[in-house]
Amino acid sequence: GAGVSQSPSNKVTEKGKDVELRCDPISGHTALYWYRQSLGQGLEFLIYFQGNSAPDKSGLPSDRFSAERTGGSVSTLTIQRTQQEDSAVYLCASSPDRRGNTIYFGEGSWLTVV
Amino acid sequence: AQSVTQLDSQVPVFEEAPVELRCNYSSSVSVYLFWYVQYPNQGLQLLLKYLSGSTLVKGINGFEAEFNKSQTSFHLRKPSVHISDTAEYFCAVGGSARQLTFGSGTQLTVLP
Numbered sequence: 001g002a003g004v005s006q007s008p009s010n011k012v013t014e015k016g017k018d019v020e021l022r023c024d025p026i027s028g029h030t031a032l033y034w035y036r037q038s039l040g041q042g043l044e045f046l047i048y049f050q051g052n053s054a055p056d057k058s059g060l061p062s063d064r065f066s067a068e069r070t071g072g073s074v075s076t077l078t079i080q081r082t083q084q085e086d087s088a089v090y091l092c093a094s095s096p097d098r099r100g101n102t103i104y105f106g107e108g109s110w111l112t113v114v
Numbered sequence: 115a116q117s118v119t120q121l122d123s124q125v126p127v128f129e130e131a132p133v134e135l136r137c138n139y140s141s142s143v144s145v146y147l148f149w150y151v152q153y154p155n156q157g158l159q160l161l162l163k164y165l166s167g168s169t170l171v172k173g174i175n176g177f178e179a180e181f182n183k184s185q186t187s188f189h190l191r192k193p194s195v196h197i198s199d200t201a202e203y204f205c206a207v208g209g210s211a212r213q214l215t216f217g218s219g220t221q222l223t224v225l226p
Contacts, residue, residue: 101208
């Protein structure tokens, strides 16, 4: 597609379950980012990929969070043993250049942990 | 380290009036500055960006912003707003790290 695609768009899960969120970046974009947007917290950086490697994962809030990227394209963000405080919109973004001068965002995956 | 401050969390304005959304940043290195808009239940859309060159930057939907290095500001302006401009606006700074650091957002509400 023309833009960054994320799935699922909405996910309701029970506390303690694992969830996987998927991101399809814009074709040819080498850089990929995950951000989290939650009420009262604004937009928080989670992790950055350049190709398949993650030179900056400083924003991952705990070891329950992990992400991978394969083939320099699709990325998956996994949250294990979800907690209610994980409820947020998870935004994926991609950029065609290493410096992140222009970053394009997807529509987000809305996660609700009940 | 870099940070962004958006002083106004809510800005109500009447239709066809001018608006300014304020953004101040701090960074120890050269910065790139961005404004994004988020309409309800949608992702972030890039409005405009400053990378270098002219300090007055024009973006989509009639918005513009001016980079002021001495005041470390990047305020967003529009001379005449429409109801459809109602959205949340985020200022962001990049440069010292590859990721963007976002402000807390300003909810612009355009009233009829």
